[in-house]
Amino acid sequence: MQVYLDHAATTPLRREARDAWLDAHEVLGNPSSIHGAGQAARRLLEDARDQLAEVLGCQPIEIVFTSGGTEAANLALKGLWWSRTEGMDAVVLPDGEHHATLDVVGWLAAAEQATVRAVPLDVHGRIGVDAFSSALPGAGLATALVANNEVGTLQDAAGLARAASSASVPLHLDAVSALGQIAVDFAAWRGAGTAPGGLAAMSVSAHKVGGPVGVGAAVVSRHARLTPLMHGGAQQRGLRAGTQDVAGAAAFAAAARAAEAERVRESERLVALRERLIDGIRSSLPRARLLGDPDGRLPGNAHVLFPDAAGETLLFLLDMAGIAVSTGSACQAGVAEPSHVVLALGLDDRAARSVLRFTLGYTSTSSDVDALLARLPEAYARAVASGARTAARS
Numbered sequence: 001m002q003v004y005l006d007h008a009a010t011t012p013l014r015r016e017a018r019d020a021w022l023d024a025h026e027v028l029g030n031p032s033s034i035h036g037a038g039q040a041a042r043r044l045l046e047d048a049r050d051q052l053a054e055v056l057g058c059q060p061i062e063i064v065f066t067s068g069g070t071e072a073a074n075l076a077l078k079g080l081w082w083s084r085t086e087g088m089d090a091v092v093l094p095d096g097e098h099h100a101t102l103d104v105v106g107w108l109a110a111a112e113q114a115t116v117r118a119v120p121l122d123v124h125g126r127i128g129v130d131a132f133s134s135a136l137p138g139a140g141l142a143t144a145l146v147a148n149n150e151v152g153t154l155q156d157a158a159g160l161a162r163a164a165s166s167a168s169v170p171l172h173l174d175a176v177s178a179l180g181q182i183a184v185d186f187a188a189w190r191g192a193g194t195a196p197g198g199l200a201a202m203s204v205s206a207h208k209v210g211g212p213v214g215v216g217a218a219v220v221s222r223h224a225r226l227t228p229l230m231h232g233g234a235q236q237r238g239l240r241a242g243t244q245d246v247a248g249a250a251a252f253a254a255a256a257r258a259a260e261a262e263r264v265r266e267s268e269r270l271v272a273l274r275e276r277l278i279d280g281i282r283s284s285l286p287r288a289r290l291l292g293d294p295d296g297r298l299p300g301n302a303h304v305l306f307p308d309a310a311g312e313t314l315l316f317l318l319d320m321a322g323i324a325v326s327t328g329s330a331c332q333a334g335v336a337e338p339s340h341v342v343l344a345l346g347l348d349d350r351a352a353r354s355v356l357r358f359t360l361g362y363t364s365t366s367s368d369v370d371a372l373l374a375r376l377p378e379a380y381a382r383a384v385a386s387g388a389r390t391a392a393r394s
Contacts, residue, residue, distance in 0.1 A: 002322050002323070002324055003322060003368045003371045003372065004361075004363070004364075004368070005323060005324060005325050005358045005359060005360065005364070005368060005372060006324045006325055006326045006359055007208075007360060007361030007362075007363075007364070008149060008298075008301065008326065010207045010208070010213065011207065011208060011210050011361045011362070011363075012210065012361075012362075012363055013210060013211070013212060013255075014209075014210030014211070014254070014255050014258050014259075014362075016210075016254040016257070016258045017206075017212060017252070017254045017258075020247075020250040020251045020253070020254035021212060021247045021248070021250065021251035023250070024044055024246050024247035024250040024251070025247050027040050027041050027044055027246070028040075028041070029041035030243055031044075031045045031243075031244055032243065041246050045244055045249055045250075046060070047250075048246075048250045048253035049063050049065075049249065049253075051253040051256070051257055052217065052249075052253045052256055054257075055179075055184070055253075055256045055257060055259075055260045056184055056185075056186050056202070056217075056219055057184065057185030057186045057187045057188055057189075058187055058202075058219045059187075059222065061237065062186070062219050062220055062221060062222060063217050063218075064217060064218045064219075064220055064237070064239050064240050065215070065217050065236065065240070065244055065252075066217055066218055066240060067214055067216065068205050068206075068207075068214060068216040069174070069176040069203050069205030069216045070100045070216075071216060071218075071229075072203035072204065072205070072216045072217060072218035073098075073100040073101050073104060073174060073218075074100075074104055074229060075201075075218045075220075075226070075229050075239065076200070076203060076218050076220070076226070077091075077104045077108070077172055078104065078108070078227070078229060079201075079220075079226035079227045079228060079229065079239070080140075080172065080200060080201065080224070080226055081108055081114065081141055082227035083225035083226055084170075085140070088138055088140035088169075090114065090115040090140060091105050091108060091114050091115070091117065091139065091140060091141055091143070092117045092119060092132065092135045092139045092141070092142035092143070092169070093105050093116050093117065093119070093142075093143060094118070094119040094120075094121065094127045094132065094143075094145070095119065095120055095340075095344035096121050096145075096148060096151075096340065096341040097143065097144070097145055098149050098174055098176070100176075100203075101143050101145075101172070101174055114140070117135040117139060118135075119131050119132050119135050120344070121345060123345055123346055124151075124153055124293040124294070124345070125148050125291070125293060125341065125344070125345055126153055126155065126293060126296075127145075127155050127156075127160065129156055129159040129160060132144070132163055133163040133166070133167065136163060136164060136169045137167055139167070139169045140169075141169060141170050141171070141172065141200075142160075142164055142169050142172070143172040143174065144157075144171070144172075144174070145173075145174045145177070146173050146174065146175040146177070146182075147175075147177045147178040147181065147182065147297075148292065148341060149176070149177040150303060150339060150341040150357060151292030151293075151301070151303040151342075151345070151357075152177075152292045152297040152298040152301025152303055152359075153292045153293040153296065153297055154178075154182065154293065154296045154297060154298065157173055157175075157178075157189050158188065160173070161173070161191070161198055161199040162191070162198075164198050164199065165190075165191060165195070165197055165198030165199070167197065168195060168197035168198075169197050169198075170196055170198070170200035170201075170224060170225075171197075171198060171200055171201075172200065172201045172202065173201075173203075174202075174203050175203065176203060176205045176216075177208065177298065178298070179204045179205075179208060179209055180209035180210075180259035180260065181263070181298045182263075182267075182298070183263070184202075184204075186199065186202055186219050186221075190221060193223070195223065196221075196223055196224050196225045199221065200220070200223075200224035200226070201219060201226065202218070203216065203217075203218055203219075204216060204217050206248070206251065206255055209255045209258075210255040210258065210362065211251050211252045211254070211255030212248055212251050212255075214248065215245060215248035215249065216252075218240075220237075220239060226239060228240060228241065259362070262362070266299075266362060268299075270299040270300040270360050270361075270364070271299045273300075273364060273365075273366065273369055274299065274300055274301070274360060276366070276369055277360075277369045277372065278302050278304075280369070280372075280373040281302075281304060281373070281376065284373065284376065284377045285306070285376070285380055287307050288305065288306050288307075288380075289307075290302065290303070290304055290305075291342065291345065291355065298359075299360075300359050300360035300361055300364070301357070301358075301360075302357075302359075303355060303357045303358075304355065304356055304357075304358070305342075305347075305351055305354055305355050306354050306355070306380055306383070307351075307354060308354070308387055309380055309383035309384050309387060310353055310383060310387055311328075311353055311354055312327060312353075313382075313386050313387070314380065314383045315327055315356065317379040317382055317383060318372075318375060318376070318379050321375045321379065322371075323371060323372055325356050325357065325358055325372075327339070327355060327356060327357065328341065328355065328357055338352030338353045339352045339353075339355055342355055358372070
């Protein structure tokens with residue numbers, strides 16, 4: 001059986017989510033239909049919206065179900081941009097963001113002539129609230145990760161939201177990696193203001209918490225101004241047209257509730273497993289270096305630099321040994337390029353190609369960590385030797 005240490009890419013489907021998905025398919029009806037069958041589906045859909053809202057700390061009406069975190073980010077960023085105040089043509093974008101936001105902002109720059117105001121990360125991957133605040137005046141929108149998906153560093157979501165509110169700039173927070181790992185509270189981060197500025201939208205995804213792939217949500221504040229991406233119906237406050245996925249919503253809500261119910265206890269367990277993994281790597285490979293915030297990080301994340309070893313080579317060697325890990329974001333899998341997050345930490349191109357991300361989840365065990373620690377030293381030695389041979393030939 002393969003040892004799976006890539007929960008940041010996707011996490012196994014939870015039993016609660018599978019059962020909710022199957023049960024929902026026993027209910028026949030389009031939730032937009034007004035007959036009895038349609039209203040039965042509507043009740044199931046709205047129950048899921050209520051349950052997910054409780055986990056996310058928002059009002060049910062603020063949840064817009066989508067096909068995943070990427071669509072949610074597109075809806076938030078493009079929708080906020082198209083509804084911005086005239087003349088405010090800058091986007092505030094911290095370095096090291098996920099490609100779901102990087103690529104959207106890149107499109108806005110190319111197609112909509114947006115000016116991008118970059119905010120640097122510190123050596124641990126933190127977004128400085130002061131630097132973020134300095135970039136905000138006059139911007140049309142801003143975006144930031146709640147937790148960096150590669151190095152695991154936690155950001156000051158509440159501080160970033162307060163800064164955006166003070167500058168009257170609408171903010172999107174990407175909480176895809178954070179949900180189920182830390183407390184996510186949209187209302188608390190937004191505060192009591194009713195202006196369209198401040199925290200306006202947040203993106204989340206089901207499959208990162210044990211829900212199905214292809215389901216996500218954008219939390220859109222009732223006070224935000226947002227233009228829809230798709231037209232063709234008035235579903236979901238007119239922000240996303242199309243027949244809603246009742247079964248997907250039910251499964252997402254079930255997974256999120258299960259993850260939230262065990263979050264505190266599971267966080268303690270994963271931190272202990274993660275520290276054991278890190279200590280084991282340091283003991284057997286003293287040159288290896290943990291990246292990201294040493295303390296303020298996602299509980300299951302260990303992002304490690306392995307000097308003189310190509311991350312892709314290490315990944316393939318471990319995969320051959322039955323251990324699944326990652327070199328970074330799964331959205332960039334198969335693309336041989338250095339990690340833009342590692343570069344944003346101030347490290348060089350060589351270092352950015354020599355990293356592995358180990359991410360633990362609710363199915364991870366001590367034996368998984370033991371298996372990795374038993375096989376990693378040999379894989380590292382072979383990867384270093386392979387790199388040396390390649391360098392000698394070039």
